[in-house]
Amino acid sequence: MTEEDAPRPLPDSAGSEPVSLPALIAAVAAYIGARLILVAIITGAILGGGALLGQTVPVIVAAAFGVLIALPLGLLLFKSLRIKVNSRIVAYDDERARRRDELQRRLRKPGS
Template structure:
């Protein structure tokens, strides 16, 4: 069984992106980023308890979000690139469909 590769040669990118695969990719990326925030907030709360300091959950969550913003860009680069690629593919397909429709409405074939 041979593996299809897109024009840029990356085997991990799908050859054809649909709206459904785009939604799945965005959900996966969002859940990964959210999980990172939860893990960081938990680490802050339990790390502080380990040294005898009480950190409110809201404060830990805010710091978790602030730390997760740049960290998630680095850790989840492949997911982010997949989402960007699929957005570009879906957008290109929609633009092509719109252009085809415009051509048919003008009477061109």
């Protein structure tokens, strides 16, 4: 593989860092982690609220309500993370398509 054949990372939407698979995975992991932490916080608040009121709330019920409440709330709270993930996915997909097209072009080139 020559230097010109090597994959070149694309800048993300802000143009500050290259879009590579590890950067994409890190962005997705940060978004998922933030959403899971939000579910844990809401679940803890439900359990704590039940304890303050002298009621025993089953953990599975608190977790179910935590997920239901966190779904729309996470969309609002983590909009910037979601946009970052989406832009990195698009940039990474565009780079993959560019490399695939380049490979197809080289495979069709006569006399290679």
